[in-house]
Amino acid sequence: QKEVEQDPGPLSVPEGAIVSLNCTYSNSAFQYFMWYRQYSRKGPELLMYTYSSGNKEDGRFTAQVDKSSKYISLFIRDSQPSDSATYLCAMSEKAAGNKLTFGGGTRVLVKP
Amino acid sequence: GAVVSQHPSRVICKSGTSVKIECRSLDFQATTMFWYRQFPKQSLMLMATSNEGSKATYEQGVEKDKFLINHASLTLSTLTVTSAHPEDSSFYICSAEGAGPGGEKLFFGSGTQLSVL
Secondary structure, eight states, rough: OOSSSOOOEEEEEETOOEEEEEEEEETTOOEEEEEEETTSSSSSEEEEEESSEEEEEEEEEEEETTTTEEEEEEEESOOOGEEEEEEEEEEEEESSOOOOOOOOOOEEEOOO | OOOEEEOSEEEETTTTTTTEEEESSSOOOOOOEEEEETTTTOOOEEEEEEEEEEEOOOOOTTTTTTTTEEEEEETTEEEOOOSOOOOGGGEEEEEOOOOTTTTTOEEOOOOEEEEEO
């Protein structure tokens, strides 16, 4: 069993729809949770960074963390074709000096 | 936000040659940098952790004599793939620890696509 599980997709939605992504994990020591967007053959771009359980909103993006269930989510409202990319969840035990453990990524396609 | 520059973005080389990839933190000092490898349609796999002024820490299964890492300054880490072979063809990405406005810590370079013929 992988330490972080993420549905690979592809997830296809019409433009304007809400994109819902999630990851589950097994390591209860994870405290920092991140979502990255990666376009093909590019480095990951940080979208959301959260600590412990709770919700965080930034523009069209909302991240949720439920540590009791070991489950994190990312919601993208009013999706655009430019949101088509692979979305990676990542998590770590410490804030600094610590490696990230990534999910496998979910490929998202927003159709105009 | 913090910027990490990685180059070259793409390199093609013959089997048996060595290739050096550079990772620079442009507007912050990075005590720690990380090197990842990504195969097509797969996630990032950590190869090694690079600490300025000390030896890199390699993940299990990564050959340290093949993937040489040097972190000589607080803004530069290099990864050298020695005696590259076709199976080393992959997308290599570095990241550096900085301080973002939202508390975020890790920033990624744009990646290097290595193709070994």
